[in-house]
Amino acid sequence: MDVDRIEQMFEYSSMSPALTLESHxxxxxxxxxxxxxxxxxxxxxVGSRVIPVHSAVSSIFPRGGLNTxxxxxxxxxxxxxxxxxxxxxxxxxWCAVVGMPDLGVxxxxxxxxxxxxxxxxxxxxxxxxAVLGALIDVVGVCALGAFPAxxxxxxxxxxxxxxxxxxxxLVRSSWPRVDAALAVEHQWDGVEQGRxxxxxxxxxxxxxxxxxxxxxxxxxxxxxxxxxxxxRMAPVIDLAHHRKxx
Amino acid sequence: MARSIVMWSPRWSVVAAYRDxxxxxxxxxxxxxxxxxxxxxxxxxxxxxAGVRQGMKVREAHTLCPSLVMAARDEHRERRAFDxxxxxxxxxVPQHAVLAPGLVAFGARGLERFYGSEEAAGRMLRDALVQxxxxxxxxxxxADDVFTAVTAAKHTTExxxxxxxxxxxxxxxxxxxxxxxxxxDATVSLLLRLGLRTLGDFVNxxxxxxxxxxxxxxxxxxxxxxxxxEAPLLVRDAPEDTRERMELAEPCSLVEQVAFNIKAxxxxxxxxxxxxxxxxxxxxxxxxxxxxxxxxxxxxxxxFFTPSDLLDRVRWQLEQSFRxxxxxxxxxxxSVTWVExxxxxxxxxxxxxxxxxxAGPDSRVHHVFSRVxxxxxxxxxxxxxxxxxxxxxxxxxxxxxxxxxQQSAQGPLPxxxxxxxxxxxxxxxxxxxxxxxxxxxxxxxxxxxLSSSPAWLVSGSSRLKVTSWAGPWPVWEKWWDPTxxxxxxxxxxxDEHGMGWLMSLCDQxxxxxxxxx
Numbered sequence: 097m098d099v100d101r102i103e104q105m106f107e108y109s110s111m112s113p114a115l116t117l118e119s120h121x122x123x124x125x126x127x128x129x130x131x132x133x134x135x136x137x138x139x140x141x142v143g144s145r146v147i148p149v150h151s152a153v154s155s156i157f158p159r160g161g162l163n164t165x166x167x168x169x170x171x172x173x174x175x176x177x178x179x180x181x182x183x184x185x186x187x188x189x190w191c192a193v194v195g196m197p198d199l200g201v202x203x204x205x206x207x208x209x210x211x212x213x214x215x216x217x218x219x220x221x222x223x224x225x226a227v228l229g230a231l232i233d234v235v236g237v238c239a240l241g242a243f244p245a246x247x248x249x250x251x252x253x254x255x256x257x258x259x260x261x262x263x264x265x266l267v268r269s270s271w272p273r274v275d276a277a278l279a280v281e282h283q284w285d286g287v288e289q290g291r292x293x294x295x296x297x298x299x300x301x302x303x304x305x306x307x308x309x310x311x312x313x314x315x316x317x318x319x320x321x322x323x324x325x326x327x328r329m330a331p332v333i334d335l336a337h338h339r340k341x342x
Numbered sequence: 343m344a345r346s347i348v349m350w351s352p353r354w355s356v357v358a359a360y361r362d363x364x365x366x367x368x369x370x371x372x373x374x375x376x377x378x379x380x381x382x383x384x385x386x387x388x389x390x391x392a393g394v395r396q397g398m399k400v401r402e403a404h405t406l407c408p409s410l411v412m413a414a415r416d417e418h419r420e421r422r423a424f425d426x427x428x429x430x431x432x433x434x435v436p437q438h439a440v441l442a443p444g445l446v447a448f449g450a451r452g453l454e455r456f457y458g459s460e461e462a463a464g465r466m467l468r469d470a471l472v473q474x475x476x477x478x479x480x481x482x483x484x485a486d487d488v489f490t491a492v493t494a495a496k497h498t499t500e501x502x503x504x505x506x507x508x509x510x511x512x513x514x515x516x517x518x519x520x521x522x523x524x525x526x527d528a529t530v531s532l533l534l535r536l537g538l539r540t541l542g543d544f545v546n547x548x549x550x551x552x553x554x555x556x557x558x559x560x561x562x563x564x565x566x567x568x569x570x571x572e573a574p575l576l577v578r579d580a581p582e583d584t585r586e587r588m589e590l591a592e593p594c595s596l597v598e599q600v601a602f603n604i605k606a607x608x609x610x611x612x613x614x615x616x617x618x619x620x621x622x623x624x625x626x627x628x629x630x631x632x633x634x635x636x637x638x639x640x641x642x643x644x645x646f647f648t649p650s651d652l653l654d655r656v657r658w659q660l661e662q663s664f665r666x667x668x669x670x671x672x673x674x675x676x677s678v679t680w681v682e683x684x685x686x687x688x689x690x691x692x693x694x695x696x697x698x699x700x701a702g703p704d705s706r707v708h709h710v711f712s713r714v715x716x717x718x719x720x721x722x723x724x725x726x727x728x729x730x731x732x733x734x735x736x737x738x739x740x741x742x743x744x745x746x747x748q749q750s751a752q753g754p755l756p757x758x759x760x761x762x763x764x765x766x767x768x769x770x771x772x773x774x775x776x777x778x779x780x781x782x783x784x785x786x787x788x789x790x791x792l793s794s795s796p797a798w799l800v801s802g803s804s805r806l807k808v809t810s811w812a813g814p815w816p817v818w819e820k821w822w823d824p825t826x827x828x829x830x831x832x833x834x835x836x837d838e839h840g841m842g843w844l845m846s847l848c849d850q851x852x853x854x855x856x857x858x859x
Contacts, residue, residue: 203765231714281840282841287812294812
């Protein structure tokens with residue numbers, strides 16, 4: 097009787113061919129697919145708050161804003177930083193910028209950042225981790241300069257703190273386990289060979305999430321009126337040329 | 343009606359200016375004048391000797407007395423200086439009523455009883471004032487009411503600094519006085535045009551006629567002029583001495599030693615002020631070293647200082663001063679022998695009491711930012727605000743967290759940097775060379791034209807191709823001041839990656855001021 101059961105059990109386990117090594121050799125692709133599924137499940141935190149961003153860039157975030165408790169890596173574009181902070185500061189959330197000494201605060205105001213809700217720690221030096229740990233308690237978004245990623249253990253402590261305090265960290269270097277990496281391509285319009293003035297800043301912001309999720313991008317324009325979504329322009333018709341032809 | 347003794351110190355604002363450490367050029371004996379709205383409000387005796395008078399225009403005064411030092415009038419400074427004197431006077435007379443800086447009234451009855459006679463009391467007050475502030479002069483007026491006493495004090499001379507009006511003689515005394523003692527320019531001017539000259543003339547019009555024509559304000563003036571005004575003296579206690587000097591038991595050369603030694607005295611100091619009902623929002627900390635040197639700094643707090651906040655400020659100040667002296671390491675560092683705290687503009691504690699449910703979320707924010715200041719130093723935590731500027735670095739002001747931002751009304755600035763502004767502004771501009779398509783460095787002619795078309799941005803071994811550019815625009819900043827004036831050319835450049843740069847040429851050298859990223 098007992099022996100039967102054991103035999104049945106073995107039979108039962110052998111009934112699922114996908115999990116046995118002999119019947120199906122797992123390929124590299126399979127392992128990666130599984131990893132991706134785990135990561136997708138990991139990154140979904142039901143109920144966590146979202147920090148809103150400007151409507152022109154919200155399309156690159158799956159939930160329409162920055163996930164609280166997450167780390168994003170951003171490239172060196174300061175305009176991108178101000179765009180991400182603008183909406184939060186306007187809603188009264190304190191934001192901090194740590195370890196970036198070269199900031200144009202006037203440009204921040206032009207892009208809609210409420211500078212009364214912005215605190216700067218330009219050169220924290222070797223104390224940056226302690227400064228970050230203190231600031232997370234009260235600020236909604238903390239942007240960090242290009243500092244090397246801390247050890248795995250410190251990083252998981254940091255993530256825990258971020259989740260607990262519902263704040264978001266933006267880092268200017270590539271850290272492991274970031275929610276998304278944001279990169280910017282620039283194009284300036286308005287100047288020619290000696291004439292004109294820098295007038296329109298076209299940015300293509302690309303968010304590359306964890307592997308397995310599709311990269312999202314959006315086109316925005318910054319001009320003297322601030323930030324707006326880039327609209328596809330109608331082709332310019334040279335009227336003078338047209339008349340001549342007609 | 344309360345018989346009063348009024349003490350008046352003429353030219354008090356000048357004395358206060360001489361005593362103000364923020365005005366180093368105003369030393370006693372230098373002819374000094376105080377200016378408000380382009381007109382002199384007061385001047386020192388030496389300036390008056392040269393013919394300078396109140397109400398003169400600045401230029402006129404300068405013609406009369408070329409060595410005249412001008413300072414802006416500051417009522418706060420006058421009050422502060424007078425409060426210091428009143429603190430010293432508290433030894434002789436416990437209560438007073440300040441009418442204006444330099445003008446104070448005392449109840450006469452108590453003083454008369456204690457010092458024997460009103461004259462003796464007046465002499466004592468005069469001596470006490472001069473002892474406390476040797477630069478000041480004191481005049482005494484004694485009468486049945488405050489207005490008469492003030493008028494009496496103001497109609498004394500240097501040779502006869504006392505004027506006592508016998509009881510019940512106020513009306514008689516005032517009737518001889520000119521109208522302008524009333525301090526109501528509009529009414530006085532009207533009365534002068536009506537042909538009245540003295541207060542006696544005014545009183546003789548009769549209360550009914552005055553009430554009919556001048557209404558309630560006229561009635562008040564009538565009472566003043568008749569010596570029957572019943573303005574009660576609003577006496578208050580002497581102001582709390584807000585200064586405290588903490589001597590260390592032995593000289594200390596380590597920051598932590600000093601901090602440990604003054605922790606308890608600071609707590610006592612804070613307690614003393616709290617009991618007096620004030621909190622500190624601005625404090626001057628002076629640190630004395632054994633070599634006689636002193637180091638002082640004024641700290642501001644967005645709410646108010648707690649003892650531990652004060653301790654932090656002392657610690658930061660010490661760290662800074664030790665860092666400054668570290669350069670010469672072979673010399674024994676000076677040791678601290680005393681620390682002095684002086685609360686400037688103490689504020690009423692009631693307006694700073696936390697609410698029943700705490701002071702709200704902002705106190706937590708402040709607490710954390712202060713903690714970060716403890717980690718990276720006070721100047722390491724900043725807030726920013728924008729303003730108009732012609733050069734990238736001038737477009738914003740960074741203020742230490744907790745310091746009051748100096749607000750300056752700013753109109754449009756011609757030639758300021760056009761919008762959109764650069765998002766990255768280098769705190770120290772980076773040196774770079776700009777090479778033209780002819781292979782030579784690009785220069786700017788005296789007619790603001792580039793010597794060749796820019797082709798490459800070169801920094802060390804790396805270089806970027808220039809695809810387009812705009813400018814140059816000449817900027818001549820502060821041309822009226824040779825020490826601070828700066829002549830630069832601005833140039834906007836776009837590189838091969840589509841990135842915009844702001845460059846400036848100053849003294850034949852290009853530098854990168856900002857990046858339009």
